Amino acid sequence: MMRSLMAGVVALVLTAGIGGLSRWEWEADKTSNAAIRLAWRTRSARVQECRPPTAEELSGVPTHMQQREICEGRVLAYRLRVSLDSQVVVDEDIHGAGAREDRPIVVFREFEVAEGTHTVEVSFEREDGGEMLTDNLALTPATLELSTRLELNKKEIALITYDTETRSLVVQGYGM
Amino acid sequence: MNALYTWRFNPLYHSGAVTQMLMVVLMVTGVYLIFFYRISAPYESVDRITNQVWFGRWIRSFHRYASDAAVVSIAFHMLRVFVQDRTWGPRTLAWISGLTLLFVTFVCGWTGYVMVWDVQAMVLAVEGARFLDVLPIFSEPIGRTFVTSGALPSAFFFLNLFLHVALPLTIFVVIWIHVSRIARPRLFPPKKLTWSIIGLLVGMSVIWPILMGPEADVFRIAEKAPFDVFYSFWLPITKLMPAGLGWLAVIGLSTLLLLVPLLTRPAAVEIPKPSTVNEALCDACRQCYIDCPYEAIAMIDREDSKRGQVAHVHPELCVSCGICSASCAPMSVGPPLQNGRVQLAGVKEFINEENVAEQKVVIVACGNGAGGIVANGFPEAPVLGVECAGSIHTSVLEYLVRAGAQGVLVAVCPPHDCWSREGPQWMSERIYNDREAELQPRVDKRRIRVAYASAAELPVVYREYQNYLADLDKLDAKEPERNIDISDVCIPQEIEA
Ligand code: HEM
Ligand code: SF4
Ligand code: SF4
Numbered sequence: 001m002m003r004s005l006m007a008g009v010v011a012l013v014l015t016a017g018i019g020g021l022s023r024w025e026w027e028a029d030k031t032s033n034a035a036i037r038l039a040w041r042t043r044s045a046r047v048q049e050c051r052p053p054t055a056e057e058l059s060g061v062p063t064h065m066q067q068r069e070i071c072e073g074r075v076l077a078y079r080l081r082v083s084l085d086s087q088v089v090v091d092e093d094i095h096g097a098g099a100r101e102d103r104p105i106v107v108f109r110e111f112e113v114a115e116g117t118h119t120v121e122v123s124f125e126r127e128d129g130g131e132m133l134t135d136n137l138a139l140t141p142a143t144l145e146l147s148t149r150l151e152l153n154k155k156e157i158a159l160i161t162y163d164t165e166t167r168s169l170v171v172q173g174y175g176m
Numbered sequence: 177m178n179a180l181y182t183w184r185f186n187p188l189y190h191s192g193a194v195t196q197m198l199m200v201v202l203m204v205t206g207v208y209l210i211f212f213y214r215i216s217a218p219y220e221s222v223d224r225i226t227n228q229v230w231f232g233r234w235i236r237s238f239h240r241y242a243s244d245a246a247v248v249s250i251a252f253h254m255l256r257v258f259v260q261d262r263t264w265g266p267r268t269l270a271w272i273s274g275l276t277l278l279f280v281t282f283v284c285g286w287t288g289y290v291m292v293w294d295v296q297a298m299v300l301a302v303e304g305a306r307f308l309d310v311l312p313i314f315s316e317p318i319g320r321t322f323v324t325s326g327a328l329p330s331a332f333f334f335l336n337l338f339l340h341v342a343l344p345l346t347i348f349v350v351i352w353i354h355v356s357r358i359a360r361p362r363l364f365p366p367k368k369l370t371w372s373i374i375g376l377l378v379g380m381s382v383i384w385p386i387l388m389g390p391e392a393d394v395f396r397i398a399e400k401a402p403f404d405v406f407y408s409f410w411l412p413i414t415k416l417m418p419a420g421l422g423w424l425a426v427i428g429l430s431t432l433l434l435l436v437p438l439l440t441r442p443a444a445v446e447i448p449k450p451s452t453v454n455e456a457l458c459d460a461c462r463q464c465y466i467d468c469p470y471e472a473i474a475m476i477d478r479e480d481s482k483r484g485q486v487a488h489v490h491p492e493l494c495v496s497c498g499i500c501s502a503s504c505a506p507m508s509v510g511p512p513l514q515n516g517r518v519q520l521a522g523v524k525e526f527i528n529e530e531n532v533a534e535q536k537v538v539i540v541a542c543g544n545g546a547g548g549i550v551a552n553g554f555p556e557a558p559v560l561g562v563e564c565a566g567s568i569h570t571s572v573l574e575y576l577v578r579a580g581a582q583g584v585l586v587a588v589c590p591p592h593d594c595w596s597r598e599g600p601q602w603m604s605e606r607i608y609n610d611r612e613a614e615l616q617p618r619v620d621k622r623r624i625r626v627a628y629a630s631a632a633e634l635p636v637v638y639r640e641y642q643n644y645l646a647d648l649d650k651l652d653a654k655e656p657e658r659n660i661d662i663s664d665v666c667i668p669q670e671i672e673a
Contacts, residue, residue: 015379
């Protein structure tokens, strides 16, 4: 009798233990108050750069197979500059994704900030060069700029992204 | 656990079968839930299941609790086979496929939680993406998918749902591989245990159902929310690590687990030799072939002058448990150091050394269980230690009784605790139910008693010993026999000649 009672109690406690551990209250992100996130994906311009072949490249190739120029295509990089409260936090070239850097360019950054007001300046500028291969109109503009003041509450995330409709950088999420 | 639930229903002894049973529960409850899940509105549809659909909340909670209980039972199952050193040699396949099951179960749990798309789901998804993004597989960071826009593409939830349905199917295929080297795998626990576990989980689902956590919001940093420790326990650890270090830890741990069969394998000289068959003595009774818990014995056509079949051991499948030694009346099969003949020689020595003719009780004990008395001794009575109770030939017991012991206490692991799976079961059937090679009718069965005790249950051995002493007092004392020759009766003369 006593044994059955104990067996029942232990089984109940173990089952309740499973129930409790199945819903452990946890705060995954304690460290930051708010965040500013930069995330977008764009197509850059594909260019072709041609040059005359070097003597070395010509040697050994029969005359009728010699090319007058050697052309290589590539996708132009963008330079991303971000200042947060007048401090430069990013200043670097973003290349196309993929091993040959010919896939769309992806920007994906996140900055933890304290709650409150912050000034953000973003510039995204395509490098110059080469002969354009893609229809320029379908592309992201050569320069994108955004300068704004964000008032962030606790736990809020402001998303700065590229809006294909207006073809400009916009702020989303924040304040919603 | 035995004290509370008796060895018959000790859930630890049935951890593999309990896990399998829970997988079936998950399958059934999952099929119900999937009818109400919408990839176009994941959170809302789960919310609807939780709040509106008749039963929905209970079934969802039952599905959830069963998946948690499965992790617990896998952990115990794994720990048990590890502690019992059942990880190497012919059991390598079971260990490796077990690890596969563990991995698939966790991935399945991950997809299950992502399906709900609450805060926990988002944290799991973002953390998972952070790990995948350091691999050079994807040209674009997939983590971006979760954070750019409010509405996630339903393609993502479709893929996730597909995995959550497909992976359990692979689990059943892998379970089949997992137990493929085992004869008569126990895939379901005893009915009483099955229904108790189901009853407890259903009861908790009704009384304390799972409710919705806050919905995932990609524009808010994850707030405090309920997390499932069984599937998300790694989050607090990996959150502190760069993804590369996390991978290193995962790869390190997985390699270690995968190497367990190699690391736990004893040195070559210590590995017991597999069973062999003395074909001249085998009369093709098939009993060893039936009894072997690892399907290591086949019956093949004889190649010598005699006709018919003969037992044949596949050494690569044999775990040297010795169980076949006790299956064979003519003592023609068994690992070289454990076969019936070697046991008889050993028992003769034991009888002389321990002066068995003068003993009230002699204990034959299994080295893996029996309160650990083989290793630590038992001051009250002489102990004849064996590798596995299932390997004790009944002739050995007969010998001890006829040599003068008033009683023989066979102290063995509880049936479901046997390291070789079926030892105690076959042993007691040979003593009490005339299973081949049965205890001969000329032996008074009251002179032999079986006591089930695990390695941790020394008090049980004491109790059984005291009870047996008291019961033996009620019997008349018997005289020892002289010149016992078991082989006269046991082994056919013409073969012996
Ligand atoms: C979904 C998860 C799992 C299920 C359903 C499962 C189920 C089973 C079942 C039913 C048996 C046969 C028990 C018997 O009849 O004696 C078994 C044996 C075994 N399991 Fe598992 N198991 C799982 C996971 C694991 C894991 C994670 C490991 C270890 C990494 C493992 C290692 C083993 C070993 C080594 C054996 C064989 C023991 C022997 O041959 O003596 N299993 N399992
Ligand atoms: S010792 Fe005998 S019973 Fe045990 S695995 Fe080998 S062949 Fe099978
Ligand atoms: S139990 Fe003995 S006699 Fe019977 S098949 Fe096996 S080896 Fe042959």
